[in-house]
Amino acid sequence: MSHEYFAAPDAPYYAPGWQPARPPVDGFAVAASVTALLGIGVVGIGLGIAALRRIGRGASRGRGLAIAGVVIGAAWTLAQVVLVVLAVQLAGLAQPLGLDVAEPVDARARQLVTGHCVGALPPDGEIDVVQVVPCGEPHAAQVVSEYRFAADARWPGQVAADRRVAVGCEVTDAEADAGVTALVWAPTEDSWARGDRTGLCLLRTPDPVTGSFLDGTVDLPR
Numbered sequence: 249m250s251h252e253y254f255a256a257p258d259a260p261y262y263a264p265g266w267q268p269a270r271p272p273v274d275g276f277a278v279a280a281s282v283t284a285l286l287g288i289g290v291v292g293i294g295l296g297i298a299a300l301r302r303i304g305r306g307a308s309r310g311r312g313l314a315i316a317g318v319v320i321g322a323a324w325t326l327a328q329v330v331l332v333v334l335a336v337q338l339a340g341l342a343q344p345l346g347l348d349v350a351e352p353v354d355a356r357a358r359q360l361v362t363g364h365c366v367g368a369l370p371p372d373g374e375i376d377v378v379q380v381v382p383c384g385e386p387h388a389a390q391v392v393s394e395y396r397f398a399a400d401a402r403w404p405g406q407v408a409a410d411r412r413v414a415v416g417c418e419v420t421d422a423e424a425d426a427g428v429t430a431l432v433w434a435p436t437e438d439s440w441a442r443g444d445r446t447g448l449c450l451l452r453t454p455d456p457v458t459g460s461f462l463d464g465t466v467d468l469p470r
Contacts, residue, residue, distance in 0.1 A: 270309065274299045277310030280317025284324060292321025345380060352381045357433055358446040363462055364391045369452060374436050386456035389431060390466075393417065395447035397435070409434040413447030423461075426468040427454040 276299035284292030296317035303311050345359040352367060357375045360366075365387040367379040381387050393416030397409075404412070410432055417430035433448040451461050459465035 271306065272308055273310040274302050274308035274314065276302060277308075277313035277317065280321070281313045282317075284317045284320035287324050287328075289321040289324030289326075289328060292317040293325065296321060349380050349382050352379050352385075354378070355380050357448065358439075358444050360391050360394075360446075360448055362391050362394050363460070365460070366390070366450065369431070374439065375433055383460045384458055386458055388456055389450040389452035390461050391448050392451050392461055393449040395434075395449075397445040397447065399445060401445070403437055403440050406434070406437065409440075409447065413449060417449035417451075419451065423451065423468065428452070428468065 276295050280292050280295035280299055283295060296314045299308075299310060299314035299317070302308055303314060343359065344361050345353075345355045345364065347361065347363050349364070354377050357378055360378070360380065363383075364380050365383040365385075366389045367381040367385075367387050369388045370378055383390065395413045395416060397412075403409075413434040414430070414432045417432060419428055419430050428451050431450040431452050433450065435444040435447065453466075453468070455469070457467050459467050
C-alpha cells in the first residue's frame with residue numbers, strides 16, 4: 249500500500265524540515281523604542297501604540313520593542329512633566345512678592361522688596377524663608393531699601409556684598425534713640441551660586457511695632 253501526502257487546498261505545503269518565514273520586525277516598534285530611549289517620550293508612546301496595532305494583525309513582529317517604547321516613553325513623559333512643574337514653581341519663588349500682603353505669608357528672602365514687614369527675624373546665619381505680615385500688624389523689622397546686583401555680575405566677596413547693600417541703610421537720630429538698628433541681608437557665596445542677586449536693608453526694633461518706617465506711621469516708643 250502506498251501513501252501520498254496532499255496539502256489542504258488553501259494551506260501552503262512545506263517540505264519536511266522547513267518552517268514558514270517569520271514576519272518582519274515592525275518598523276514602528278523599532279522606532280518607538282529608539283525615540284523613547286532618546287527621551288522623545290510622547291513620540292515613543294504614539295509609535296509604540298501604532299506598532300502594537302499592526303503587530304496584532306499578524307503582519308509583523310516586535311511586540312517587546314513596542315511595549316518598551318510605550319513604557320519608556322511614558323516614564324520620560326512623566327519625568328518631563330514633573331520637571332516642568334518644578335521649574336514653574338521655582339520660577340514663582342524667584343518672583344518679587346507684591347506689597348498687598350493681606351495676611352501673614354511665608355516667602356523667600358529674595359522675594360522681599362522695599363516696604364515689606366517681617367513678623368519675626370530668623371536666627372543669624374543664611375536666611376531662606378521668612379514670614380511677611382501686613383505692616384499694620386506687629387512686626388520685628390521692615391525692608392527700607394534694596395540693592396539688586398546685576399544678573400551677570402561676578403561674586404564680589406562677602407564683605408563687598410555687605411557694603412553695597414548697607415549703602416541704603418540709614419537710621420535717623422530719633423529712630424536710633426528708640427533703639428532702632430539697621431540689618432543687612434546680602435547674598436552669600438552659596439546663595440549667589442544659586443542665582444540670588446538681592447540685597448536688603450531692614451530696620452529692626454527691640455520690640456514688635458506696627459506701622460511703617462517709610463510713611464512715618466511706625467509706633468516707636470517715646
